[in-house]
Amino acid sequence: MGEHRIYGMSFGSIHQLYVNKVERKGHTRDELDQVITWLTGYDDQGLERAIDSGVSLRDFFAEAPAMNESAGLITGVICGVRVEDIEDPLMQQIRWMDKLVDEVARGKKMASILRTPA
Template identity: 70%
Template sequence: MAGHRIFGMSFASIYPLYVEKVERKGRSREDVDQVVTWLTGYDDAGLREAVADERTLEEFFARAPGLNPNASLITGLICGYRVEEIEDPLMQKIRYMDKLVDEVARGKKMTSILRGSTPAAV
């Protein structure tokens, strides 16, 4: 999947879609922020900066403080692919993020979404 066009999409163009998706299901922007920061290591200010400077998804993950060590516990189907079997590391990170947001929208408990981590305020 090298050079896939999603890599060049801005995080700022995808983030509001995540928020809209979860808000339609009765969840909040804070829930999206919590799962994205859990996955990437960004803090709230870093997340806002990523939206403001329109960095691509490739840049978003390249600048991320660090992928959560429990990210490999994220499994299941997203967009017809098993996230644990995606070979391209960047595509896998993007799909991890998609999967987490889907779980928020489906109403899963935050401790389950964060793979047993204690939910922390963002």
């Protein structure tokens, strides 16, 4: 079976869909970018470069400075699949990001989204 087509989609186009989603729910791009930088280790400038360059999701994650060591604490269901059960590492990273975006859109507290101890 061939590679999943989402891997070749541009991060910039996906990011814009995320922005639309969180803004529609009354949240901001800054909140969105905060969770993406937490997950991937990109700084704000690196994130902007990835958005502007048209880099694929595959390359966005491959070039991520440092995936957060707490990313494994991200659990739950996205598209009917438990993120902690996804075996393909790239798909799991994409779904972790989806899960964080969903939590921002739902208005979950940032400390909880970023898996910060109480």
